[in-house]
Amino acid sequence: MTLACPTGRALLARSHVALPVALDFVVVGLNHQTAPVEVRERAAVRAGEEAAVLAHLSRFAREVMLLATCNRTEVYLAGLRGDPRAVFGDAWGADLQEHLYVHRGEAAAAHLYRVAAGLGSLVIGETQIQGQVKRAWQLSRELGLSGTVLNKVAQGALAAGKRVRTETALADRVVSVSSVAVELAQAALGGLTGRTALILGAGETAELTLTHLRAAGVDDVIVVNRTAERARALAERLGGRACAAELLHEALPAADVVIASSAAPHYVLHPQGVAAALEGRLGRPMFLIDISVPRILDPDIGRVPGAFLYNLDDLTAIVSRNLASRRAALPHAEAIVREGVSDLARWNLTREAQRALRAGRELAAASD
Structure with missing residues (x-):
């Protein structure tokens, strides 16, 4: 029995079956919810050291952003090679592993969207974090470490953060x-x-x-x-x-x-x-x-x-009291974040479909 060689059209059809749709994006880090201040300070990044840390982290991924504030140290990665926990441990020490969280794909993007909106801050709705995210992204761009994926996610996060502050009651009282x-x-x-x-x-x-x-x-x-x-x-x-x-x-x-x-x-x-x-x-x-x-x-x-x-860490009681007046605004803020992540998911799906289509056409051209 003779097996027919698949045509370019058949190869194109197969490329759609194996279409990769997961967003190539990861975050690994620790914050005030996972680590006390005596642990967070071991992963702190001093002013002026950011570029050196990014250069070190860039050995493990194509795109890298470092967000280091008083309450968090997080690394955002696209095109990651290896385990994100190992990457963080290589930079700050393996003994921090139990305090780390890792999110991948759309969950990682949603995490950054919430951070930029102030929803992941010690003081819910605080405004300083928006500028910190923007500066972190700008530094990555200046160093050539922010490409297609990180640019899209960071822009979406900043847009979602702005919407939360302008459209919800979280902005009624500026706090920090x-x-x-x-x-x-x-x-x-x-x-x-x-x-x-x-x-x-x-x-x-x-x-x-x-x-x-x-x-x-x-x-x-x-x-x-x-x-x-x-x-x-x-x-x-x-x-x-x-x-x-x-x-x-x-x-x-x-x-x-x-x-x-x-x-x-x-x-x-x-x-x-x-x-x-x-x-x-x-x-x-x-x-x-x-x-x-x-x-x-x-x-x-x-x-x-x-x-x-x-x-x-001693500010928690006051933060909890202030949060009570903001709880009514949280569902609207979370809805804005979900909407932004959905838009990002559609962008990624379209991008991957176009990539698969191009690959199929190249295979078809090569087999003709």
Whole structure:
């Protein structure tokens, strides 16, 4: 019996049977829901290190984006070669494995859509994450690590995030980790009117913190930063006074509340320094809130009599209370995310169908 060689038309038909439709996209990472702050800080990425980390990760995938914030470190990959957990472990250590989550395909895209919309944040609906996602994607593009898939997913995530903020009640009250930290300080001190606050840091989060402190009635804000020029610029712009980093301990006794939001590579304040500052406060307590990751306030400060130390994980109670007023908006926000992911799935299906059609035509041409 002679077996007939399949024609180009038959090969084309077969290509449709084996049509790949899964979105080639993966996310692996950890966040405040899967890892406490002492674990998250081990996977933190310091300012200026992002490009080097991306270069390392690019050995394992065609497209790579790194999203590192105070509450998450996530790697988004297209064209991945190997196991995503192993890729993360190669960059930050295998001992973090139990805290990692992995999502693939449309589930990975939905994760980024929710993140960009603020639905995966410690403070639900916070707005700072939108800019962080945008900057993460832009850096990948600048380094040539964002291609067809990552560009499409990132653009869709940013569009979904914008829709959630403009179309739902989640945008009724702008909130952030900074605003929750200030709310915690208000509760601890029974109000901030007439108080003195000291901010460690002069970046975006520090600027937000200063804005919220002023709105809460703080009269005197001291800005301390390693770069004196940045501290001075922030203080002059929003109303405050700058302090050189080497004079921190001289300024500390005046502070009723200290909020740390810097990316220093080590602890900048230790128990001994806080104890000395409290001696000059004549029995008045000091409240310290560390919203940095890695933390820059030595955790042992909490053992100093008169010092009350909080970190990001301690903000949970306030976040839960604020979330109660936002729950009604969550179904609409989730619906926007689902709609965006459905659009992405249709785009991917069309793209894969076109790719299979081209492959079938090439096979048909080769067999004629």
